[in-house]
Each structure stands twice: as C-alpha cells, then as structure tokens.
Amino acid sequence: MEDLKTVRSELTKLGLGGRNIRSAHTLIARSIFIRHLEDRGILTADYYKALVDKNYNSV
Numbered sequence: 001m002e003d004l005k006t007v008r009s010e011l012t013k014l015g016l017g018g019r020n021i022r023s024a025h026t027l028i029a030r031s032i033f034i035r036h037l038e039d040r041g042i043l044t045a046d047y048y049k050a051l052v053d054k055n056y057n058s059v
C-alpha cells in the first residue's frame with residue numbers, strides 16, 4: 001500500500017492531481033491489472049515482442 005501511495009504522489013507531482021486525480025487512479029489500476037495478467041502468464045515476453053514487432057513493421 002505504501003508503494004501505491006508513493007506512485008500516486010509522484011503522479012500528482014507530474015500533473016495528475018486535483019481535477020486529474022481520476023486519471024492517476026485509472027493509470028494505477030491499469031498497471032495493477034497488467035501486472036496481474038503477467039503474474040498469471042497471460043501476458044508474456046513473447047506477447048510483448050510480437051506487439052513491438054507488429055508496431056515496428058507497420059511503420
């Protein structure tokens with residue numbers, strides 16, 4: 001929980017405070033969800049490599 005407070009604090013310093021605090025919370029929630037998917041093996045290094053390759057080849 002302390003890490004989440006630190007992340008929120010840093011995002012606030014970068015301009016995601018006040019009216020934009022919802023954006024900070026959304027970013028934190030998405031990050032937690034992505035980490036959950038990585039922990040479960042749903043998102044893998046191969047997935048990220050394929051994503052980079054796809055985007056690189058479309059340029």
